[in-house]
Amino acid sequence: MNKQPLALIAIGSALFSSLSMADFIKDSKATLGMRNFYFNNDNRDGAASPSRTEEWAQGFMLNYQSGYTEGTVGFGVDALGLLGVRLDSGDGRHVGSSMIPSDGNGAAEQWARFGATAKMRFAQTEMRYGTLTPKLPILQANDGRLLPQTFEGGQIVSNDFEHLTLTGGHLEHATGRGSSDSTGLAVAGGTRESNAFNFAGADYKVSDALLAQYYYANLEDYYQQHFAGLVHNLKLGDFGALKTDLRYFKTTADGANDSAAGRASGYRTSGYTQNGDGKIDNNTWSLAFTWSIGAHALMAGYQQVSSDSGFVQLNQGGLPDKGAAGASVYLLTDRYIQNFTRAGERTGFGQYTYDFAALGLPGLKASAMYLSGRGIRTTAGPEQEEWERDLSVDYVIQSGPLKNVALGWRNGVSRSEASRDADQNRLVVSYSLPLF
Template identity: 65%
Template sequence: MKKPSTLKCLALGTLASAVGQDAHADFIKDSHANLALRNLYFNSDFRDQPGPAGQSKTAEWAQGFMLNYTSGFTAGILGFGVDAMALQGVKLDGGAGNHRGSSMIPDDGTGAADQWSRLGLTGKVRLGKTEARLGTLTPKLPILVSSDSRLLPQTFEGAQLTSNATDNLTLTAGRLEHATGRASTDRTGLAVTGGTRESNEFVFAGADYKVTKDLLVQYYAANLEDYYTQQFLGLQHTFALSEGQSIKTDLRYFDTDSSGANGGVSGRADGYRASGYTHDQSGEIDNRTWSAMFTYSLGGHALTGGYQRVSDGSNFVQLNQGSLPDKGAAGGGLYLFTDRMLTSFNRAGERTWFGQYAYDFVALGVPGLRASMIYLKGDGIKTTSSAEQREWERDFALDYVIQDGLFKGVGLGWRNASLRSQLAPAQDQNRLIVSYTLALF
């Protein structure tokens, strides 16, 4: 058995402190719990990349259970509470010939695991409009995005502080130590794609300021010990043209440089390196990435166009533990417009144009039905040879939430994507999703 982490012990201590106080009505009254059910069929056709025994396809089907509990806060100047999540996945199909790696279902050494589960606890403390959380976290921040694109979500362990003490300003800071992948039950240290050595410190801080109700500006800074330091600037603005008609502008800029061991030859040789093209094939992180996206909305229609430019020093990086020994730790989100089903268009030198059309059928009297299609084309990708490479991806999504009757609230989803790349195998993928959230109290 693994020794409990210091963070988890502290989280349990916070829970004990909360329970030890007088039971305040808000602690009970403001508590709620739900059970989220997700049934996912995942099919990938790798076409020209045979895997073990010539296998070139993955076809897996599993059921996920996500029990979430959120407490209120105890009485007093300092309010204490605790959140908890229990996650379990059950294989329905994914036997020999259908399972490949840990794309969705963990590999137990002989094939797809029959079931996998984990528990997360989070202690929390509130003072006025400031809240501290310690334990299991699922951050959605420009410098770190917890991925929820498979059966079970990716989680992190650490501490996060969020303050809304000043009107229109949200301050965020934190420190993370471990991650648990989407297809894993084991926590690991932290790394980037290509890194084989673990870091156990990711610190971050940032501010979101609403200049007006339609204008948001953001600044964040983060450091992954022995890998990189990253700064982010963002701007979001919505301009209303008329009733039901608007133009939204979203601008993003990242500046990422090597830090600690990644900045030295010996550190990179020891495993603190990034994959992909880098200057002199050194594995050193050195990247500037900027992007712009504009969305015109009219009634149920939304037409989007955008552009992204990745500098040629290295790939754009954020946390991804996929190169560590626990292959189930692979996969992570990137705060990029181009982070899609099959690739992220984040390679060194890559220039990406993209366009999307989305429609909400509520405008036609069919609430709950939505569809979207996006096409992305990247070129100028740097390689160790003189030739620059290119790639494209097309994604389609269709979602419907049943509005009434016996199955009210059941969500049905279909995801379809195709990737053609000169640097990665051609791939077609389909995902079928049935989801439902049951409120327990």
């Protein structure tokens, strides 16, 4: 048998493979993110003990992103490695798994997780399957502690049409910010897992100044949600610029949550509901204006939650793995302590931000925000109220051996008739080191 053709085929295959892998390797990049996080949440009332969470930890986030193989259809893979190391969390100062997981004897000394994502690109469409950190109106991966919350599933994003971005996906599991273990999906108060979160949406750039959005989401056996949003940026010449942000959510019961038997088995939401049965039925809208001029930015807004139930999005806090707690929602009222999404709640809010570059201190920014919520529905008695005041200071070192090291301070004060009063402080030092 003549082996030359086989040898040529083998050499050709190897050469083709080498060429097809060129962009895969050349366009690859990896970074090591480091985050040092001190967290202190001091409850000022209530009978729960301990009343204060105080923890300090160091996080490492290794993020690898490959390029794509050459050809009409390109393939690639991403990887994410996360490691948390406890620095301090003494007896009586570790409450649940707000930041550091519990190991049965208190706060864990260290915890880690790994995620991989396969990806494929065709024209301007990208498909990803594996570990995801969505930032969408219907789902916001939480990154408010040492390590980020992640999800497992598939997502497709297409930019093949001018001015239009189409997004869709299916998620099955989540891993909380203070955990190494994945869970199914739920809402706040839900004790039963759903393994199907389906979503689709469109972002359409009507003009350079106007963005229109529509998204649909379905958490099987819990809810269906429609979102519509408009973001408009108006240039005012010497008078700066005005941003208008309008958001509307309509959320209704789905599957088991739409039946008394399903709700009784654990497919329910927490907080006030019209008949006290945990059924999801909510409309929430908000409108905010932000005026920016020079170093100053002033935001004012209003949000209203309908009274049949509170606002919901994914939240695994009621599931057995308490490390799954910690969720974000796509609302401007989602703050350090409260999110002002209780049934019937009407919230006015304002924020002032200043960029100290105008005073010769580039990299330094500070902001102050105040929110006041009223009309919170209760099962008995008068409507309740709450407020929160938040301060933040951020500085990114601009030069020298510590260039690009970021330092941040967050301070929140909450007083509420619907939950425990709290004072909170967060100190964060972070740095991202490019590896290649």
